[in-house]
Amino acid sequence: MKKGFVYIVFILISFSCSNQKQNLKHKNREDKPYVVMLSMDGFRWDYPEKANTPNLDYIEKTGVRADACIPCFPTKTFPNHYSIATGLYPDHHGIVHNSFYAPDIDKYYSISNIEAVTDSSFYFGEPVWLTAEKQGVKSASYFWVGSETTHDGIFPSYHYAYNSSVSFEERINGVINWLKLPAKDRPHLIMWYIEEPDSKGHDVGPNHPETLNMVEYLDSLVGIFYAQIRELPHSDSINVIITSDHGMSEISKDRVVFLEDFIKKDWCKYIDGDNPIYSVEAKTEYYDTIYHILSKVDHITIWKKSEIPERLHYGSSERVKDFVIVADSSWSILKSSSRKAYSGGTHGYDNQNKDMHAIFYAFGPAFKIGYKHKAINNIDINPLICKILEIYPAKIDGKIENTTQMLQDKN
Secondary structure, eight states, X not given: OOOSOOXXXXXXXXXXXXXXXXXXXXXXXXXXXXXXXXXXXXXXXXXXXXXXXXXXXXXXXXXXXXXXEEOOSSOOHHHHHHHHHHSOOHHHHSOOSSEEEETTTTEEEETTOHHHHTOGGGOOXXXXXXXXXXXXXXXXXXXOTTTTSOBTTBOOSEEEOOOTTSOHHHHHHHHHHHHTSOXXXXXXXXXXXXXXXXXXXXXXXXXXXXXXXXXXXXXXXXHHHHHHHHXXXXXXXXXXXXXXXXXXXXXXXXXXXXXXXXXXXXXXXXXXXXXXXXXXXXXXGGHHHHHHHHTTOTTEEEEEGGGSOGGGOOSOSTTSOSEEEEEOTTOEEEXXXXXXXXXXXXXXXXXXXXXXXXXEEEESTTBOSSEEEOOEEGGGHHHHHHHHHTOOOOSOSOOGGGTGGGBOOOO
């Protein structure tokens, strides 16, 4: 049973079956389909069952819902938002963690370092907005990872540098205003981002009433956004995808492994990452020692780079270090006890852990009505967008055949 405070339910205007089944072949670029994709950070796949989400429930009935959107490993924010954009595993697009040393360019990447975030040398692959721009389709980004730097010297036609002080309502207005531009100026691909419920989930955990209240507030924003989309004169050409980068798992200050209890910092060249996953580059003389000691520690798993399970598609990049260390589900790893252990939530675990899975909803003329789809991989979103926009995807790891069943058959 859903619990938590019920936000005002905004009346949603249903779209007709005839719009859903329209022919997607258009004569002019201005009439071609639109894709608007929203990511709500850390929106776990099962939050709609834990909270009251009438607007997402309505989209499920009138559009598509996948059982889950499975993130790439590691299940962190920047690697996965860029995987959604590029259709590539982190190994292939270069953003292998939220923070890491890149030996190929001798630079350190951190999501809090604006110089690094805007440095194009860290980013490989072709984000979908670049694919669109190269093929004559205007694009826009409201805070999507990777859009604050150029790729092949190209930005999205419209873009903003990330600013957390911009309200979520203002972001909705910005997206709608792009869609109200004259047809010749209007972006046909828009990607926008909200940093909740991730922040709240970290603070108090995924099952806390405050997190579920945040989920319900976000659902009310989805209702506002939906209603404003339906008021546009060209709404019958607009397809909307609502997804997330990862889920969230409950952690406790009583379930923590401190690396300093087992290995010394000066045995390592680099310790990249943060709770619950680290990548460690050993000094040559301590390689065997580190592996021997940590392989016997309870509640963590250590893999040699060459032995990371193939299913994780991780470890071929030189930016991944000698060892990858991951905590067991709902456990934490901290470098030292100088960092106070806390209870709340985190993510970064093995992507087989269902707590790490995210949401996927979609509606619009390209999508079936009331269709429940099996879980998809987030790298499959890139080719899905390309198919809807009738553009050719770049070289990617994602596969269009994994999502075609959710699409309407063309007349």
